[in-house]
Ligand SMILES: CC(C)(COP(=O)(O)OP(=O)(O)OC[C@H]1O[C@@H](n2cnc3c(N)ncnc32)[C@H](O[C@H]2O[C@H](COP(=O)(O)OP(=O)(O)OP(=O)(O)O)[C@@H](O)[C@H]2O)[C@@H]1O)[C@@H](O)C(=O)NCCC(=O)NCCS
C-alpha cells in the first residue's frame with residue numbers, strides 16, 4: 001500500500017512540474033508570434049487564460065501518464081506508447097473541453113505523454129531542496145526511451161495515414177501535420193519524438209546547464225528562457241510556421257533567429273527585438289508553436305535537473 005501511495009504522490013508531483021512548465025512557457029514574455037502576457041501573438045482564438053485553462057485540464061492526465069509508466073516499466077516501449085496514447089486521446093479531449101475547442105497544447109500533450117510515461121517507467125523521482133532528480137545521463141536515458149516509443153508511433157501513424165488516403169474515394173480530412181507529412185515529408189512533432197528531441201538534447205539543455213550560475217537572481221530565468229527560445233527557433237523544423245506561412249516563412253524565421261542568437265545582444269535589446277519581431281509575426285500570421293512546446297519540455301527537464309526551482313519560473 002505504501003508503495004502505491006508513493007507512486008501516486010510521485011505521479012502527482014511530476015505532473016505538477018509539467019503543468020507548471022506549460023504555464024511558465026505561456027507566461028514568458030515577449031515571445032514572437034505566440035501567446036504571452038502582452039499579446040495573443042498570431043492568434044485570434046486564444047489568449048493567456050486559454051493556455052492556463054488548458055494546462056489545468058491536462059494536469060490530472062499528466063499524472064496518469066506517470067502512473068501508467070510506473071506500472072508498465074521500461075521493458076516494452078511499444079506497450080508503454082500504446083498505454084500513453086490511450087490516455088492521450090482523453091487528455092486531448094480534456095484540453096479541447098477546457099478551451100472550447102481551441103488547439104492550445106495538442107503537440108505539447110503528445111510530447112509530455114511520452115516523456116511523463118517514460119519518467120514514470122524509469123522511476124524518476126521528484127527533485128528535493130537542492131537535490132536534482134535527474135542528471136545529464138539520466139536525461140539522455142529518458143530521451144532514449146522516448147525515442148524508441150516515438151519511432152514506433154511514427155511508423156504506425158505514417159502507415160495509417162497512407163492507408164487512409166488510399167482507402168478514401170476523394171478528399172480525406174488531414175491535420176496540418178498530416179498534410180505537411182504527405183506534401184513535404186515533414187515529420188513534425190512525431191519526428192522529433194522518434195529522434196529523441198535532438199534540439200532539447202543538443203542545444204536547449206546544454207545552454208540551460210551553462211547558465212546555472214546565477215539562475216536564482218531575480219529576472220534571470222526569464223532572460224535565460226527567452227534566449228533559449230531564440231536558439232530553439234533558429235533550429236527547429238516547426239510545422240506550425242510552415243502551415244501558416246509556407247516553407248519560405250520557416251527559412252526567414254530561422255535565419256532571423258540565428259542572426260539574433262549570434263549577435264548576443266544585451267538583455268534590454270533582446271526584449272526590444274523580440275517585441276518588435278512579435279509585431280512582424282503578427283502581421284504575417286506566423287506562430288512558432290512547436291518551439292514553444294519544446295521550451296515547455298526544456299523547462300520541465302530543467303526543474304528535474306535542479307537548474308530552476310518553481311520560484312525561479314514564477315515570473
Ligand atoms: C501525434 C498528434 C498529437 C499529432 O497531431 P497532428 O497530426 O495535428 O500533428 P502536427 O500538426 O504535426 O503537430 C502537432 C503539434 O505539434 C507541435 N509541433 C509542430 N512542429 C513541431 C516540432 N518540429 N517539434 C515539436 N513540436 C512541434 C505544434 O503544437 C503546438 O502548436 C499548436 C498551437 O499552434 P496553432 O498554430 O494554433 O495550431 P493549429 O490550431 O493546428 O493551427 P491554426 O488552425 O490555429 O492555424 C498546439 O498544438 C501546440 O502544442 C503542432 O501543432 C496526434 O495525432 C495524436 O497522436 N493525438 C492523440 C493523443 C496523443 O497525443 N497521445 C499521447 C501520446 S501518444
Ligand SMILES: Nc1ncnc2[nH]cnc12
Nearest residue numbers: 026034035104289292293
Ligand atoms: N504560447 C503559445 N502561443 C501559441 N501557440 C503555442 N503553442 C504552445 N505554446 C504556445
